[in-house]
Amino acid sequence: MCxxxxxxxxxxxxxxxxxxxxxxxxxxxxxxxxxxxIADLAKRACYSPYHFQRIFKQITGESVHDYIRRCRLEWxxxxxIYNPDTVIVEIATECGFHSxxxxxxxxxxxxxxxxxxxxxxxxxxxxxxxxxxxSTSAVNPHRKFYEDTLRENERPLLPPVVxxxxxxxxxxxxxxxxxxxxxxxxxxxxxxxxxxxxxxxxKQQMIALHHSNPDxxxxxxxxYVACLTLPKKSYPSDGVGVMEIPGxxxxxxxxxxxFGDLLYLMRNLYMYWLPASDYQARSIPxxxxxxxxxxxxxxxxxxLEFRIPVAHKRR
Numbered sequence: 001m002c003x004x005x006x007x008x009x010x011x012x013x014x015x016x017x018x019x020x021x022x023x024x025x026x027x028x029x030x031x032x033x034x035x036x037x038i039a040d041l042a043k044r045a046c047y048s049p050y051h052f053q054r055i056f057k058q059i060t061g062e063s064v065h066d067y068i069r070r071c072r073l074e075w076x077x078x079x080x081i082y083n084p085d086t087v088i089v090e091i092a093t094e095c096g097f098h099s100x101x102x103x104x105x106x107x108x109x110x111x112x113x114x115x116x117x118x119x120x121x122x123x124x125x126x127x128x129x130x131x132x133x134x135s136t137s138a139v140n141p142h143r144k145f146y147e148d149t150l151r152e153n154e155r156p157l158l159p160p161v162v163x164x165x166x167x168x169x170x171x172x173x174x175x176x177x178x179x180x181x182x183x184x185x186x187x188x189x190x191x192x193x194x195x196x197x198x199x200x201x202x203k204q205q206m207i208a209l210h211h212s213n214p215d216x217x218x219x220x221x222x223x224y225v226a227c228l229t230l231p232k233k234s235y236p237s238d239g240v241g242v243m244e245i246p247g248x249x250x251x252x253x254x255x256x257x258x259f260g261d262l263l264y265l266m267r268n269l270y271m272y273w274l275p276a277s278d279y280q281a282r283s284i285p286x287x288x289x290x291x292x293x294x295x296x297x298x299x300x301x302x303x304l305e306f307r308i309p310v311a312h313k314r315r
Contacts, residue, residue: 015239020045021059022241080119083280127215159253168247171227179222184295205229206290250307279310
């Protein structure tokens with residue numbers, strides 16, 4: 001019997017639905033190559049398949065199949081650029097497509113070109129056209145990033161990168177859509193949850209997962225996950241999920257700055273350092289490990305270590 005059923009959660013409240021759907025989302029993002037069926041995901045969230053699909057769309061704004069398909073294709077689009085030495089069929093398999101033909105068809109339907117054309121010129125063309133559009137918005141907090149990277153004429157300086165083998169970490173988390181100042185409210189809610197559960201939150205590590213590529217995804221659709229390490233075994237509740245951030249090899253670098261500066265670092269590492277290195281990206285989102293969290297501190301400056309999950313390139 002699932003945890004939610006044994007706890008007797010009240011139905012039809014947004015936090016409880018979010019808590020259950022978090023379990024399915026964690027399963028999806030933990031392994032995009034897996035066979036992700038409605039039945040299995042519904043069981044994980046303790047819903048019937050019918051109610052699971054209805055609540056999933058209510059929470060995410062997408063059907064289960066559309067959400068999985070988009071995530072797989074967006075990550076495949078990234079890997080085609082981040083891992084230029086990896087053959088397309090391997091990227092297709094890693095992103096959950098069981099044949100090259102089905103991958104090519106789905107990719108072309110979604111992005112308007114084949115994976116090979118995307119790798120050659122499609123990514124750059126799409127990124128430039130999107131940034132040209134986004135940089136004209138007066139309400140966009142990242143206009144400077146779009147303008148700067150749109151005009152980029154030379155390769156930027158890269159920060160020092162250290163390869164580390166990290167242990168996995170158990171965390172409580174809250175998902176947020178949008179790379180915006182509203183993230184501060186998410187952190188306050190997560191820290192309140194930790195304090196209410198008896199944790200000394202000042203002694204726990206704050207970590208942020210960055211699921212989205214800002215070159216391709218508008219800032220108000222970027223997926224951000226605020227995480228707090230757990231000092232003891234805990235259970236999801238009140239819209240706060242519990243998961244494990246995988247360990248393994250990570251490319252790590254320290255950075256300081258203000259809101260928006262991290263976008264430059266992410267882009268430089270993935271677009272320049274990684275393709276030229278002896279490593280390739282794993283299908284796990286990168287994360288920022290905060291020493292100072294600019295979303296909640298008074299200085300509004302961050303000091304963090306940014307970590308990209310990597311593996312040695314196949315020779």
